Amino acid sequence: MGGDEEQLTEQETALYDRQIRVWGADAQRRLSKSHFLVHGMKGIVAEFCKNIVLAGVGSVTLVDDRMVTEEALSANFLIPPEENAGRGKTLAELCCDSLKEFNPMVLVSVEKGDVSTFGGEFFEKFDAIILSSCSLVKKKLINQKCRKLSKRIAFYTVDCRDSTGEIFVDLQNYKYSKKNIEETVDCQLEYPSFEEAISVPWTALQRKVSKLYFAMRDCSSATADVPYAKFLF
């Protein structure tokens, strides 16, 4: 598609009308060119994938080589419960089939293998990466690989346990503008890396940090076997 300013197609304008009225046609155009990598197809991630596919992003690449389990079905509405449908397919493959239906204009695909072993050239294809069901070590590793690239990749981790959840965001050096009544101000935020963020000694944290923060840290730790409820007295 050549041309100076790519316009949204008639089909896109009709489909995305209501959300274009929220974030504008320009944002919609940029969304349609963005590429997402998503790892770990649990409930929260299924929700997320539904939302971004509906939003009309360029592509979503799913990673999860696990086979379907009873537990996986409980909060993941992307997986049909019939035995036959699921036979032989990985979680990512099943979710991929369902997600495609939500918006045929979005390219949804599956990547197999342990992505933490992939190189920079692989991650460079993406504009945003969302990790879930992933050890601390792997999260650190992937975050580091992303930070080494010249292209800024938005990095997110998300985990849910029972009725609590946690999101980590790393936008590296993030420039944005803020509109006040009078003027528009240019702002900048410098995000710490994943490793830096979780390495803050607990004694250095502010007094009012939520107990959940500690619970989630503890749960993520490979050796911990302490029920998190213990922290929530």
Add this chain to the structure above:
Amino acid sequence: MASDQQLSAIKNSKVLMVGAGGIGCELLKTLALSGFQDIHIIDMDTIEVSNLNRQFLFRRSHVGQSKAKVARDAVLKFRPSISITSYHANVKDPQFSVDFFKEFNVVLNGLDNLDARRHVNRLCLAAGVPLVESGTTGFLGQVSVHLKGKTECYECQPKPAPKTYPVCTITSTPSKFVHCIVWAKDLLFAKLFGDKNQENDLNVRSNDGHSSSDHSEDVFEQREDEDVEQYGRRIYDHVFGYNIEVALSNEETWKNRNKPRPIYVKDVPTGNLTQQNGNMREDGDLSAMASLGLKNPQDVWSLAENSKVFFEALKLFFVNRPKDIGNLTFDKDDQLAVEFVTAAANIRASSFGIPLHSLFEAKGIAGNIVHAVATTNAVVAGLIVIEAIKVLQKDNDNHRMTYCLEHPARKMLLMPAEPFEPNKSCYVCSETPLSLEVNTCRSKLRDFVEKIVKSKLGMNFPLIMHGSQILYEVGDDLDADMVAIYSANLEKVLSELPSPVTSGTMLSIEDLQQEFSCTINIKHREEFDEEKEPDGMLLSGWTQPSTLNKNELVGNGGSTSNALLAEGTENATGKKRKLSDISKPTTSDGSGLAESGNQNQPESLDDDDDDDLFISDDLESLTKKKRSQ
């Protein structure tokens, strides 16, 4: 997941969902995944393309089918063993009686209009069933819980009424673009393409009454000897040229206002009017834009381009859709109608020095389009289920009204607040009498029924009594005699009714279906301001409760769709909405949270500027106001 006790309460419950749209799809999915086994869902709408960006249970192939039915089928795919009963019907239908509502443990609303919300509110009160209300607009959302006797009902806080405009503003003195849209849509479009027998104020001038003389009727009819292009030019000159000149002749009107300028065809370089391209869009709809090569609906057209669209759209209607002429009402999904209205509104705006708008923006205003994304609905659905589970567990002390914000206020995107006590002056749940100021010698019963009883009070099947005399009622089983009497009564002025209604009269009004009744004290008043009180009547009496009206904070600027009903919600610009008062650090302290009695300042929240993310386990410290305990 949930505790055993919760799971048991959930499994054995029967819930009613009203609405299978944006919130409805997310809610049905979440209920199903949360273990609900018996769900009923009512929705009267069918699926449209513009729904598909967020109503994810629907596919393109479902367009035109019932939302309730398709939603049910889609959820059964991943939860085949639960029971979902769908109703493709209007919740205001008599089949959804108080007894129907009594069957449910909780009612969950996912509606998009005030009228239906009020109706459900009354039925839930009558049935004694808890109601969880919700609404979303763009990134803003809200969930509230209503328990009869314990918390306020949905109508305890008056909701902003749909915006209406005085006739003279529309016909003679527009000052905003929305006025031009209303003119183009409800007057010009209606006159040219709508029912010819309808009264139309198009030729009303600010100091005349209605004017449709024979002469002006002829003006809008196509003459025998003129082709459609000549017709178009003549209409153009008449409404944008001649009518403006006539208006200008009344000096008084323009003493304190900017004068409009008349626009004639000859003033506008429309150039070659012949069709350049095919006149169909990709989707097969007739389109003036397509034939003129105007591709981008976000572009603001020049006066010349708007004029071209005006002529081309008019032509396409008459040449390609002749059967529609005389039968149409404006439909935002009718591309050609939207193009015509946009063009006409823009030309009028140009005349009055009002900024022009793109088709995209005009369509939003004319069609009262509510902007929406999937995520807000998903969040709100989750909150609804959390509250619903509390209802089932009779956890009445822990209910929250939750606001979903676009930008964090006090570092939080979700602001919980405790529900208010019922408003003792609420005419819906607390039986407070109302007052009506009206000219009893000039206003007819019909005006009273339409503007007050049906519109303001939200009754569908009213019964109006003066003492023991029934002045008016609606029903299937009435005697022909009575029906005739009631019809006659409608046309009488209040003071001349069989049981005369004058100053000091008390009327009692009931809606049997809603099991809702109230009394109105009538006060005679001679004059009403045409601009400020266009109805010629003033209803008053329900007072705000003494605590801060937090709903208004959210309602201003339309954060929930119940505040965004009628004309003039100029939000459809494709730009991010400005957040309403919620984020201003004024009396609300970032939200409607911490009020107590008559104080506006919260007590415990002023020290939190140094806060990092602080999730309080004790919501009590965050929300101090008159609680419903």
